[in-house]
Amino acid sequence: MKSLFLKDVLLNGTRTNIRITGNRFSSISTTITPEQDDEVIEASQFAIVPPFYNAHTHAAMSLLRGYADDMPLFPWLNDHIWPFEAKMTSDDIYIGTRLAILEMIKSGTVFYNDMYWMMDAVWKATDEMGVRACLGVTVMDNLGEEKLRKSFDLIEEYQEKSPLISMSVAPHAPYTVSDKLWVRSAEYAKQHNTILHFHLSETEKEVADCVAEHGLTPVRWLDSLGVLSSNCVAAHVVHVDEEVRY
Ligand SMILES: [Zn+2]
Structure with a gap:
């Protein structure tokens, strides 16, 4: 399944990485790294907030x-x-x-x-x-x-x-x-x-x-x-x- 990888996004005041698989947040962690099929978005200029x-x-x-x-x-x-x-x-x-x-x-x-x-x-x-x-x-x-x-x-x-x-x-x-x-x-x-x-x-x-x-x-x-x-x-x-x- 296609995944999005948000790199260095601001979440609650901390820079972290987020993987979205399908329509789910499958992983949120500072230590994860992009995998082969991830579409990587350089998100250091962005914050992730509730909709x-x-x-x-x-x-x-x-x-x-x-x-x-x-x-x-x-x-x-x-x-x-x-x-x-x-x-x-x-x-x-x-x-x-x-x-x-x-x-x-x-x-x-x-x-x-x-x-x-x-x-x-x-x-x-x-x-x-x-x-x-x-x-x-x-x-x-x-x-x-x-x-x-x-x-x-x-x-x-x-x-x-x-x-x-x-x-x-x-x-x-x-x-x-x-x-x-x-x-x-x-x-x-x-x-x-x-x-x-x-x-x-x-x-x-x-x-x-x-x-x-x-x-x-x-x-x-x-x-x-x-x-x-x-x-x-x-x-x-x-x-x-x-x-x-x-
Ligand atoms: Zn009205």
């Missing part, structure tokens, strides 16, 4: 980089991003995801926790590029029941297809997901042992709107619905107070 895990992405949005920058969330979403996304094809999403993954690989990111649309295209890009990921299928009420059902079906269809890629349910945000759909998503996640990945408390407006509509902040509203648990990944969570419960 990055990106906890929240919309990978395909790499294509929208620089588009409608520096705007408040709601006009950005309503007037720019959602109309743009409505024109994106499955191919666009596939290509945008590949670009994002390429950048992740270059920066040492080996896993990403995504939330987007047309996740079959995202899955294909991820599988081809060989990184690990959890791919969140976005759900929100305005998709309508038929598309919602297809979204949940997609999670099941792709859940076991690759040992490197898992699927999750991703209710978009408190302002786009009804109490019924939150509960349905949380129950689905529990039954199917997936994580629940969502946006939460991103802006002051989201908090004010949620308090006006439900009498509770977004975090307390989701808690009152029984949605919050240890299998949740909440993204952003900028506007919260200091109450702590364990």
Whole structure:
């Protein structure tokens, strides 16, 4: 089997040698020397560090980089991003995801926790590029029941297809997901042992709107619905107070 030999790489403050055989670190030692079949990399200018895990992405949005920058969330979403996304094809999403993954690989990111649309295209890009990921299928009420059902079906269809890629349910945000759909998503996640990945408390407006509509902040509203648990990944969570419960 082909081996890589990293010579004189910095590991935890010490120069050492590392052999990688297949996809495993087969040896780490200051005393090992290259063998005949090793591809030797002179690594004295490099350090070896743990990889990055990106906890929240919309990978395909790499294509929208620089588009409608520096705007408040709601006009950005309503007037720019959602109309743009409505024109994106499955191919666009596939290509945008590949670009994002390429950048992740270059920066040492080996896993990403995504939330987007047309996740079959995202899955294909991820599988081809060989990184690990959890791919969140976005759900929100305005998709309508038929598309919602297809979204949940997609999670099941792709859940076991690759040992490197898992699927999750991703209710978009408190302002786009009804109490019924939150509960349905949380129950689905529990039954199917997936994580629940969502946006939460991103802006002051989201908090004010949620308090006006439900009498509770977004975090307390989701808690009152029984949605919050240890299998949740909440993204952003900028506007919260200091109450702590364990
Ligand atoms: Zn996001």
